[in-house]
Amino acid sequence: MFWKENWLGETCLQTKFNWLFQFDQDKDAKVSDRVTWVNGNCEFNWQWCREPSGRTMAELSTLIELLNRYPLGSGNDSVPWKWQMAANGVFTTKKLNNIIMEKVYACEKSQPETMRNYLVPKKVEVFIWRARKKRLPTLSELYKTGVDLHSVRCHICDNDVESNEHALIFCNLAFDVWSRVYKWWGFGQYVYMSITKTFAGIVNQSNSELGANIWRAVEWTCGYILWKNRNSKIFKNKNSCAPSLLNEIQILSFDWISKRLKDPKIEWCSCLSNPQIYLFNSSFCYLSIIGLDLFFAR
Ligand SMILES: [Zn+2]
Numbered sequence: 001m002f003w004k005e006n007w008l009g010e011t012c013l014q015t016k017f018n019w020l021f022q023f024d025q026d027k028d029a030k031v032s033d034r035v036t037w038v039n040g041n042c043e044f045n046w047q048w049c050r051e052p053s054g055r056t057m058a059e060l061s062t063l064i065e066l067l068n069r070y071p072l073g074s075g076n077d078s079v080p081w082k083w084q085m086a087a088n089g090v091f092t093t094k095k096l097n098n099i100i101m102e103k104v105y106a107c108e109k110s111q112p113e114t115m116r117n118y119l120v121p122k123k124v125e126v127f128i129w130r131a132r133k134k135r136l137p138t139l140s141e142l143y144k145t146g147v148d149l150h151s152v153r154c155h156i157c158d159n160d161v162e163s164n165e166h167a168l169i170f171c172n173l174a175f176d177v178w179s180r181v182y183k184w185w186g187f188g189q190y191v192y193m194s195i196t197k198t199f200a201g202i203v204n205q206s207n208s209e210l211g212a213n214i215w216r217a218v219e220w221t222c223g224y225i226l227w228k229n230r231n232s233k234i235f236k237n238k239n240s241c242a243p244s245l246l247n248e249i250q251i252l253s254f255d256w257i258s259k260r261l262k263d264p265k266i267e268w269c270s271c272l273s274n275p276q277i278y279l280f281n282s283s284f285c286y287l288s289i290i291g292l293d294l295f296f297a298r
Helices: 018-023 055-069 093-106 122-132 139-144 164-170 172-184 209-236 242-260 268-273 284-297
Strands: 035-038 041-044
Touching: 018 055, 041 055, 093 122, 122 209, 164 172, 164 209, 172 209, 172 242, 209 242, 242 268
Parallel strands: none
Antiparallel strands: 035 041
8 A cells, every 4th residue: 555554665655744645535545556657757646635735745745756766667567576686586485595595505615515414404404504603592692792681501400601512512401312312323422522523423433425414414403402492491491301302303303304315215113223224224124124123122
């Protein structure tokens, strides 16, 4: 609507030119009822109940000036906007998302292989990128930007300041969860590592690139769940224990990986009982049967 919707400038025209608005016969007139752009020039079609004069005339002059500056002069009112970042001029959030992701990855040229993982959703890739850049809005980071906080201590353990590392690695609960994830994968005792190392998905014993990718997807899911849990604690005061978080990680990582990995298929039983098989063989079919046996043998 010409007057009532905010389409030109920072406020709607009704607010900005209130005297003039009162003079319009149709308060709900559309933009196209009042103005058209022909070859870059404005053509007006006013319908005043009284001819503007004095103060309203002054408002009308300002309004006309504003409309003349409006970049709609493409000559075709039905396709007024063109998004310059796409060849066809059409804006889509998907395209914008891709552009942002390309920029993000371009910043990480040194380690591109550890930046992407097609086995997890894009939101998780972005989350891990932010974590590695120490750009998660932890309490200490918020405090640095001037946010007034009651405390910057970790809401979960209250042992230390909540930094990116603390939330995802050093917190008691995070350490317990990481230890369980390592045990699940048969890696022995988890030792503290930096965020970059933790999410790099490095496995010495793997001879399968796909297997390393799967493990990295699990690590990233773990980080993502720890952060979600941290938010639930802060915003909903919800407490979770390490076994239930491990459970969530197992279910979510299996769901993400199995949906994205068409061949070879991973199976829930082997994934749960013997994920090590992924690290040593890129074809899981035969080995997963062994995994299944192991699962039922327990
Ligand atoms: Zn903590």
